[in-house]
Amino acid sequence: MTVLLLDLDRTLVDVQSFTDYERALADLRERFGELPGAATPETYWRPATVRAMAVLVALIGDARWQEASDLIESHEMAAVVSSTAMAGLGSFLEATRNMPKAVVTLMGPSAARATLDRHGIGADGLVGRRADLRPKPAADQLLAGALLLDVEPAACVMVGDSTWDRDAARAAGMRFVGVGRADFEDDTLVADDLGGVVELLRN
Numbered sequence: 795m796t797v798l799l800l801d802l803d804r805t806l807v808d809v810q811s812f813t814d815y816e817r818a819l820a821d822l823r824e825r826f827g828e829l830p831g832a833a834t835p836e837t838y839w840r841p842a843t844v845r846a847m848a849v850l851v852a853l854i855g856d857a858r859w860q861e862a863s864d865l866i867e868s869h870e871m872a873a874v875v876s877s878t879a880m881a882g883l884g885s886f887l888e889a890t891r892n893m894p895k896a897v898v899t900l901m902g903p904s905a906a907r908a909t910l911d912r913h914g915i916g917a918d919g920l921v922g923r924r925a926d927l928r929p930k931p932a933a934d935q936l937l938a939g940a941l942l943l944d945v946e947p948a949a950c951v952m953v954g955d956s957t958w959d960r961d962a963a964r965a966a967g968m969r970f971v972g973v974g975r976a977d978f979e980d981d982t983l984v985a986d987d988l989g990g991v992v993e994l995l996r997n
């Protein structure tokens with residue numbers, strides 16, 4: 795049985811393109827002053843998105859994390875209404891309807907839930923970013939997803955658009971399928987779109 799862990803943003807739905815992470819960073823600087831950074835994987839997201847996510851990676855375990863996350867999430871929530879389904883979402887969900895699945899996302903949990911509801915995405919579980927889990931590219935969120943579905947990590951296939959997802963899957967001991975060619979240069983298994991993911995899952 796294939797068990798799916800699915801990234802959300804730019805994998806199932808594009809929220810990032812409508813999220814004002816530039817403004818979120820400005821808000822963070824206004825609230826906290828100089829922001830901490832973290833070494834994170836090279837990815838194709840725009841710089842403000844990477845920077846905002848790196849702040850959350852850097853602040854994990856810090857008392858400021860939740861406030862920083864909530865501040866960023868207010869901008870993610872504002873983007874949900876404009877968000878667009880990625881190509882092939884409907885047929886992907888239909889083709890995988892019998893596969894247990896959890897959405898594992900760097901988005902805040904409320905914005906992620908609102909995105910799933912808006913696009914009619916049914917999942918057996920949702921792991922948004924939380925203060926007690928190191929965010930992707932660490933393994934924690936994916937392992938929490940496997941636990942939620944009551945399966946071993948090795949039973950899971952993580953699907954995502956970014957090297958952050960890929961590195962998290964590697965750290966968690968899971969297989970990985972990339973979506974879109976933008977981020978993957980090595981021997982990663984990559985599909986052009988969600989239809990291609992279905993083909994790869996069949997093989």
Ligand SMILES: [Mg+2]
Binds near residue numbers: 801802804954955956
């Ligand atoms: Mg993504």
